[in-house]
Amino acid sequence: MAGEVRQLDDRKLAVLRAIVQDYVGTEEPVGSKALVERHNLGVSPATVRNDMAALEEDGYIHQPHTSAGRIPTDKGYRLFVDRLAEVKPMSAPERRAIRHFLDGAVDLDDVVARTVRLLAQLTRQVAVVQYPSLSRSTVRHIELVALAPAKVMLVLITNTGRVEQRLVDCPGTVGETVLADLRAKINTRAVGRRLPEVPGLLEELPAQFEAADRPTVTTVLATLFEALAEQNEERIMLAGTANLTRFGHDFPLTIQPVLEALEEQVVLLRLLGETADAGMTVRIGRENAYEGLNSTSVVSVGYGSGDESVAKLGVIGPTRMDYPGTMGAVRAVARYVGQILAES
Amino acid sequence: MAGEVRQLDDRKLAVLRAIVQDYVGTEEPVGSKALVERHNLGVSPATVRNDMAALEEDGYIHQPHTSAGRIPTDKGYRLFVDRLAEVKPMSAPERRAIRHFLDGAVDLDDVVARTVRLLAQLTRQVAVVQYPSLSRSTVRHIELVALAPAKVMLVLITNTGRVEQRLVDCPGTVGETVLADLRAKINTRAVGRRLPEVPGLLEELPAQFEAADRPTVTTVLATLFEALAEQNEERIMLAGTANLTRFGHDFPLTIQPVLEALEEQVVLLRLLGETADAGMTVRIGRENAYEGLNSTSVVSVGYGSGDESVAKLGVIGPTRMDYPGTMGAVRAVARYVGQILAES
């Protein structure tokens, strides 16, 4: 009886669902009596108590102390998300509002900024949006500008509207004609290609220049390759940290590690990096690798201009969050951002 | 006796200084007895009590409740900052560390990112750094790139290393020769000039082109002027919000409005905007216009590559902060950032 993996019957699942819903709503441990009052389960409190005892034995719920109500555990939320919750679709007016808000954006920075604010507002939690990644995007244009005799500004423009610039210190003076030639040759080969492929396509380029110019060419190319490869420079935008204070006064001390985690771009990038490419990822409590986020859940999803995702976005909230609503909002926002990016 | 503006004698000032120092250190109201024990004032507690009564009557300190110690008021901190505190210079090792940390930066973004983290760490408070403003900087180069027959990418590079790009939709097809001509003419006139002067210098440019090309030229120029004038797009970087939790548990509820204020770029920009151009600005408690920051102090200062400041930076902390230390750190960091910018 004990320890065995028990097949939970429908009513036990219904009880768990009810517990999660009530606890998310009230933020207070929920007892058997209150449960049968608010949900018409068709059974008496005593029956529910038996089910609760079973659920607790299996680790889905937990009692803070004897004679208190029950609280879902991470495992309980996991079951809820996997089998009991439906993603709650946004209402038509909400969808219109999202659409309208994002349509006002003027450039990539603005799209990301608006997205993250929107997400924070919709979910009333902390929102995170990763800038479209370089590695999946393609080259729209590469520009070389002579700033000084031996200084060249390199500008890389991608199809997602992202611009990277690098200052190149050349070994010698750079002639304008050489620069023009190089610019033309690079663009002919690279435009429209994905960033990671570009280095391979430009390898034979130095050989086409006179020996005297080759050091310059290789220097410029080296910097370009660096810029192309620099995936870890991926930026992230954050909003809604003020919502942390709403997390409830039951664990206000835990707010500090969360704030610390949010300041570490690396942590956030890794967090989003763990998102599956397709579908939505929900990491609950201790499922998160970073221990500062052990009492939070992360809902994240990829978004992109076409079928493929070029970056991730998500929200971070207490494990006790409204999963269906949050997942609905995250999915809807990701979808619309993708559309916006595809249009521009 | 009462209500009159009283000239505070030296000992009263010493008492106020001692109160501020102790309160900042202990975060607890400070009483007369503890005061004479920790600072050798050469008088008895009773005397100090008399002085305290006078200071309270004049509004420099305040009692949370009868029979509690005294706490400095905003006015008290103001007097302390204006007349009693010396900016505490950084030690030589600290200065070296600052220098070394900032020297590692590779581009403007990195300089700002490092600066803000450094400042947050040094002061253990929330740090804010404004990107070097466009209006004070000068044009290093303006580049025009044809992306498509009727699409031009405009890139503006300033002497502070900042890059602004704009996508221009032209009324008709743009010839490469026209573009080259325009690029040359713009750069001849604009390079080295301050951004606000540039529009005036380019006004007569359309007249130098053939009638057929004028719509394109004016469109490009209009976008350029927009980019030049866009001062409110000034960006800000933030770090150290986790330090808010250290603010002390005496007003943990006030953390929310502060977080909200920090999320509003507009608020932060206005905050820094109020900084005097020369010298350091300290805004204490209710001196801050934004009411969410009524229980915080803002220490800010301008920084720049030369003599003039091109942007501001600062820290936000509880009114009960270590003013001499904070001011020293802010000043030192601003100075070194200025140097870094001047070198690059």
Add this chain to the structure above:
DNA sequence: TCCTGGCACTCGTGTGTTCAGAGTGCCAAA
């Protein structure tokens, strides 16, 4: 076999009381 009502038990929370300590204000004396 499963559900239900009843009952005794546990334990956290909120309330009221007490007590010690810190700090003050005031006064008279030096």
Add this chain to the structure above:
DNA sequence: TTTGGCACTCTGAACACACGAGTGCCAGGA
């Protein structure tokens, strides 16, 4: 003008206590 003394105030901690919510278990019934 400073000082020591003294009575007074008030907060915060510690403690006791009652209340109530919630549980586990058991015996009886469908």
